[in-house]
Amino acid sequence: MQNQNTQQMINMSTFLSYGKVNEFDQAMLESRRKTRRRIVIIGLSTIVLVAVVVAAVLGSASSRSDSSKDHGTISALTVCNETLYKDTCYKSLSNAVNSGQIGFEDLFKFSMEVALNELSKASENFSKNASVFNGVNDTMTVTALKNCGELLSMALDHLNSSLSLTGSMLDAVNDLRTWLSSAGTYQQTCIDGIQEIANGEKLKNGISEHLKNSTELTSNSLAIITWIAKVANSVQLRKLLGSQTEDHHQPEWLRPEDRKLIDQSWDLKKKANFVVAKDGSSKYKSIMAALNAVPDKSKKRLIIYVKKGVYYENVRVEKVKWNVTMIGDGMDQTIVSGSLNVIDGTPTFSTATFAVFGQGFVARDMGFRNTAGPSKHQAVALMSTADRSVFYRCHIDAFQDTLYAHSNRQFYRECNIYGTVDFIFGNAAVVLQNCKISPKKPMTGQKNTITAQGKMDPNQNTGISIQNCSIWPYGNLSGVETYLGRPWKNYSTTIFMQSMMGSLIYPSGWLPWVGNSGPDTIFYREFQNYGPGSSTINRVKWKGVKNITHKEVNKFTVKPFLQGDKWVPNGVTYKPGL
Numbered sequence: 001m002q003n004q005n006t007q008q009m010i011n012m013s014t015f016l017s018y019g020k021v022n023e024f025d026q027a028m029l030e031s032r033r034k035t036r037r038r039i040v041i042i043g044l045s046t047i048v049l050v051a052v053v054v055a056a057v058l059g060s061a062s063s064r065s066d067s068s069k070d071h072g073t074i075s076a077l078t079v080c081n082e083t084l085y086k087d088t089c090y091k092s093l094s095n096a097v098n099s100g101q102i103g104f105e106d107l108f109k110f111s112m113e114v115a116l117n118e119l120s121k122a123s124e125n126f127s128k129n130a131s132v133f134n135g136v137n138d139t140m141t142v143t144a145l146k147n148c149g150e151l152l153s154m155a156l157d158h159l160n161s162s163l164s165l166t167g168s169m170l171d172a173v174n175d176l177r178t179w180l181s182s183a184g185t186y187q188q189t190c191i192d193g194i195q196e197i198a199n200g201e202k203l204k205n206g207i208s209e210h211l212k213n214s215t216e217l218t219s220n221s222l223a224i225i226t227w228i229a230k231v232a233n234s235v236q237l238r239k240l241l242g243s244q245t246e247d248h249h250q251p252e253w254l255r256p257e258d259r260k261l262i263d264q265s266w267d268l269k270k271k272a273n274f275v276v277a278k279d280g281s282s283k284y285k286s287i288m289a290a291l292n293a294v295p296d297k298s299k300k301r302l303i304i305y306v307k308k309g310v311y312y313e314n315v316r317v318e319k320v321k322w323n324v325t326m327i328g329d330g331m332d333q334t335i336v337s338g339s340l341n342v343i344d345g346t347p348t349f350s351t352a353t354f355a356v357f358g359q360g361f362v363a364r365d366m367g368f369r370n371t372a373g374p375s376k377h378q379a380v381a382l383m384s385t386a387d388r389s390v391f392y393r394c395h396i397d398a399f400q401d402t403l404y405a406h407s408n409r410q411f412y413r414e415c416n417i418y419g420t421v422d423f424i425f426g427n428a429a430v431v432l433q434n435c436k437i438s439p440k441k442p443m444t445g446q447k448n449t450i451t452a453q454g455k456m457d458p459n460q461n462t463g464i465s466i467q468n469c470s471i472w473p474y475g476n477l478s479g480v481e482t483y484l485g486r487p488w489k490n491y492s493t494t495i496f497m498q499s500m501m502g503s504l505i506y507p508s509g510w511l512p513w514v515g516n517s518g519p520d521t522i523f524y525r526e527f528q529n530y531g532p533g534s535s536t537i538n539r540v541k542w543k544g545v546k547n548i549t550h551k552e553v554n555k556f557t558v559k560p561f562l563q564g565d566k567w568v569p570n571g572v573t574y575k576p577g578l
Contacts, residue, residue, distance in 0.1 A: 076090070076093040076094070076107065077090070079093075079107060079224050079227060079228075080093065080220075082223050082224070082226075082227040083219070083220040083223040083224065084219050084220070084457065084458075084459075085216040085217075085219060085220055088213070088216045088220060089111075089220045092111065092114045093110065093111060093114075104169065104228055105169045107224065108169060108221070108225055108228065109163060111217070111220060111221045111224050112159060112163050112221050113163065114217055115159060115214065115217035115218045115221050116156070116159040116160065116163065118213045118214045118217050119152065119155060119156055119159060119183075119187075119214040119218070120156060121214075122152065122210055122211055122213070122214045123149070123152040123153065123156060125210070126148065126149060126152060126210065138197075138345075139345050140196075140197055140198075140345045140346065140347060141197050141200070141203070143345075143346060143350055144193040144194050144197055144200075144347045145194075147189075147190065147193050147347055147349050147350060148190035148193065148194070151187065151189050151190045151193075151349075152186065152190065154182075154319065154357070154385070155182075155183040155184075155187055155214075155218070157319070158179040158180070158182050159179070159180075159183055159218070161175075161179050162175075162176050162179045162180060162183075169225075169228075170228075170229065170232055173225060173229045174461070176225050177222065177225060177226060177229075177460075177461045178387065178408060178409055178429065178461060179387075179408075180218060180221055180222040180225065181222060181407070181427070181429075181459075181461055181462055182385070182387070182408050183218050184215065184218050184222065184456070184457055184460065185406070185407040185454070185456075185460075185462075186385075186407065187214065187218065188215070188427075188454075188456055189406070190207065190211065191204060191207055191208050191211065192348075193347045193349050194207055196342060196347050196348060196378075219459070222459045222460065223459045268303060268305070268325070268327050268364075268571075269305045271303055272303045272305035272327070273294075273302045273303050273304070274293060274294070274304045274305070275290075275307070276289070276290045276304065276307060276311075277307040277309070278309035278310075278311060279307075279309070281307075282307070286311065286313055287304070287306055287315050287326075287336065288313060288315055288316070290304050290306075291304070291315070291316075291317060291318070291321060291324070294321050294324060296320040296321065296322075297320055297322050298321075298322050298323055298324075299322070299323065300323065301323045301324075301360075301569075302323065302324055302325070303324075303325045303326075304326045305327055306326060306328045306329075306334050306366065307328075308328070308329040308330070308333035308334050309333075309334065309335075310335045310337055311335065311336050311337065312337050312338070313336065313338070314338045314340060314352070314353055314355075315353070315354045315355065316355045316357065317357060317358045317386070318357055318358060319357040319358055319386075320358065321358035321361075322358050322359050322360055323358075323359075323361075324358060324362070325361075325362040325363075325364065325569075326361075326362070326363050326364070326366065327363075327364045327365055327366070328364070328365045329365065330365050331365055331366060331367045331393055331395035331416065332367060332395060333365075333367075334365065334366050334367065335368075335369060335395075336353055336354050336366065336367065336368050336369070337353060337370075337371060338352075338354075338370055338371070338381075339353075339370060339371045339372045339379070340352075340353070340370070340372070340379065341370070341376035341377065341378065341379035342376065342377050342378040343372075343375070343376040343377050344372075344376065348378040348380065348401060348404070349383070351370065351372075351378060351379050351380045352370075352381070352383035352404060353368055353369060353370050353380070353381050354368045354381070354383070355383045355384075355385075356382075356383065356386045357385055358386055359386050359387045359388055359389075359408075360386070360387075360388050360389070360567070361384070361386045361389045361390070362389070362391075362392070362569060362572070363390070363392070363394055364391075364392045364393060364394070364572075365392075365393050366394050366395070367394065367395035367396075368381045368382040368394065368395070368396050369395075369396075369397040369398060370399075371398075372398070372399070373399060374399040374420055374441075374442055374443045375443060376399075377400050377421075378400050379399065379400060380398065380401050380402065380403075380404045381396050381397055381398040381402050381403065382394075382402070382403055382404070383403075383404035383426075384404070384405060384408075384410050384428070385406040385407045385408060385428075386408060386410075387408035388409055388567045389408070389409075389410050389411075390410075390411050390412075390413075390568060390572055391412045392412075392413050392414060392415075392572045392573075393413070393414045393415065394412070394415045394416075395415070395416045396415060396417045396418070397416075397418040397419075398418070398419055398423070399419055399421070399423070399440065399442070400419065400420055400421040400422060400423065400442075401419070401421070401422055401423060401425060402418065402419035402423040403417055403419070403423060403424045403425070403426075404425060405424065405425070405426035405428040405430040405464065406426045406428060407427055408428055408429070409428065409429050409563070409564075409567075410429070410430040410431075410562075411430070411431055411433070411558065411562060411564055411568055412430070412431070412432040412433065412435055413433050413434055413435070413572060413574055414433075414434050414435065414573075415432070415435045415436075416435070416436045416438065417432070417435060417437050417438070418438045418474055419439065419450075420439065420440050420442035420446065420448050421442060421446060421447075421448065421449055422449050422451070422452035422486070422488070423439070423449075424437070424450060424451045424452075424464060424466075425451065425452040425453065425454065425488060426454055426464075427453065427454035427455055427456070427460070427462050427489070428464075429461055429462045429463060429561060429562055430463075430464055430465065430562075431465045431466075431467060431556070431557065431558050431561060431562055432464070432466045432469055433467045433468055433469070433558065433574060433575060434467075434468050434469065435466075436469070436470050436472070437450060437466070437469050437470065437471045437472075438471075438472055438473065439471075439473055439474065439477060439480075439482045440473075440475060440477075441476070441477060441480060442480065446480075447480070447481045447482070447483065448477070448481065448483065449482075449483045449484075449485055449486045449511055450471070450483065450485055451464050451466075451484065451485030451486075451494050452486055452487075452492075452513075453485065453487070453488060453489070453493055453494045454488045454489045454492065455489055455491040455492055455493050456490060458491050460491070462493065463493030463494060463495065463523070463556060463561075464485075464493070464494045464495070465494075465495045465557070465561060466494075466495065466496045466497070466499055467497050467498055467499065467557065467575070468497075468498045468499060468575070469500075470499065470500040470502075471499060471500065471501045471502055471504070471505065471531075471533065472502045472504075473502060473504045477504050480504075481506045482505055482506055483505070483506050483508075483509065483510055484496060484509050484510055484524075485511070486510065486511040486513050487513050487519060487522045487524075487544075488513060490519045490521050491519075491521050491522065491523070492522045493522070493523040493524075494524055494525075495525045495526075495527065495553065495556045496526050496527070496529055497525075497526070497527040497528060497529065497553055497556070497578075498527065498528045498578070499529050499530075499534075500529070500530055500531040500534075501529055501530070501531040501532070501533035501534040502531055502532060502533050503531075503532040503533050504533060505533030505534070507535070507537075507538035507539070508538060508539060508540045509536070509538075509539040509540060509545075510524055510539070510540050510542070510545060517540075517542050518540070518542045518544055520542075520543040520544055521544060522542070522544035522545075523544055524542070524544055524545045524546075525545075525546065525547075525552075525553065526548075527548050527550075527553045550578070553578065554577055554578050557576065557578060558574050558575065558576050558577070559576035559577055564576065
């Protein structure tokens with residue numbers, strides 16, 4: 001629904017003509033009359049439409065006794081019609097609605113509480129009843145189940161965060177949608193991880209059933225907050241819905257601390273709280289040793305300086321390590337190297353050489369690589385599932401599944417990214433800006449795919465946005481078909497904008513995941529790209545591959561898509577829009 005300006009008054013006075021007019025003037029007069037009639041009809045239709053929406057949003061418009069909490073009412077039936085799992089929604093909200101109407105924020109919070117309770121039960125049962133999963137003993141299955149426990153724990157964290165806001169719900173919509181999108185992604189990643197196990201179909205089906213209610217309820221809460229926000233914006237009801245209380249302040253967690261980074265990297269190094277040196281010249285010889293010394297949940301930004309060298313270790317920035325900045329001596333000088341991979345028995349989620357879970361993480365002037373090679377299939381160099389994470393002037397190198405932009409909000413600037421199959425993948429809201437993207441030579445018979453985006457719910461605010469990047473081959477790729485991407489999930493969302501594409505891009509542009517076409521529900525767009533591979537004349541004719549307007553594409557830039565102007569630190573160059 002497009003925004004309508006209901007305050008604009010329509011001039012309803014009748015146009016009268018006096019005296020004689022010639023045929024031309026008479027024709028113009030009739031044309032003006034018809035135009036005015038159309039305007040009146042459109043105006044009245046707009047007023048009626050707004051009235052209908054307002055009536056749906058405000059319900060009976062009867063005031064509740066506590067006027068400070070009266071943000072409008074809505075029927076559970078109305079909002080459940082907007083969800084993917086309507087029956088689950090009706091059942092879960094039936095106890096919350098006595099009179100048929102309930103306050104906006106109360107309805108959303110109740111849906112969140114139901115989802116949180118269901119996920120808590122699922123997580124508890126999962127931990128207590130591991131024996132249900134048929135005597136698991138192989139390493140890969142044990143790791144996949146361990147990952148499930150960790151992923152469910154992160155999903156619970158995000159649902160709890162969504163319930164903890166202390167201000168207008170509408171001021172927090174972007175955060176709420178991000179956290180709920182991520183909570184859904186965590187649960188799906190658990191299921192996907194089990195699917196990688198040989199003969200794991202039975203186990204996967206069992207876990208899918210185990211998480212059925214929690215995934216549906218999480219999706220419904222996401223649909224509810226998405227729909228409420230759309231309605232509020234479409235009829236400009238923000239003041240009616242969220243500003244009737246005396247407290248007009250945004251929630252404290254919406255105003256991140258000033259995280260200024262001094263622009264000169266040398267100054268950052270001098271100010272480092274922890275220094276890592278492979279040669280033993282500093283207190284810490286490994287990156288993990290320095291990370292273990294970082295205090296948990298620090299609100300103050302802490303700097304780890306990693307001196308040049310190749311660090312053979314698998315690094316995890318744990319979820320309690322907040323606001324860490326890690327700076328090296330250059331993307332080709334400070335390198336973290338590993339080789340974990342699926343073929344040798346590690347689930348994709350655990351193969352990352354460098355994995356980031358702690359919010360507000362910044363990496364600068366570092367390299368991350370997975371040296372497993374193309375024959376080992378999925379082998380991640382860098383994975384981030386951290387909200388508001390930034391990677392600036394980093395080198396990210398592997399083959400299949402190089403960069404796992406798993407979830408939450410992420411920004412990459414001036415990075416070099418190398419790989420073969422699906423080498424930029426995940427379900428984050430992520431923007432890659434001014435990066436060098438270089439497909440490499442895959443295994444014989446393989447095709448290169450740059451992206452594999454994993455949006456599985458239409459209400460998730462996720463996607464891969466690639467802006468002002470260059471796509472150029474690393475080495476000789478003659479005879480290798482290279483595609484912009486393929487749809488990992490049904491709502492896969494990927495945008496290439498204002499980027500240079502070399503002739504390596506196959507003319508059809510996009511590759512199906514299975515069959516001969518992509519799902520109708522995908523969102524694949526190209527905008528103002530240039531270079532020999534940028535021509536869209538012979539692109540696939542799928543329903544989800546379309547042209548995009550300037551206004552639409554701007555929604556996928558740093559400021560509107562990531563709200564990056566609120567958290568990308570000073571010292572990291574970025575362009576907020578087009």
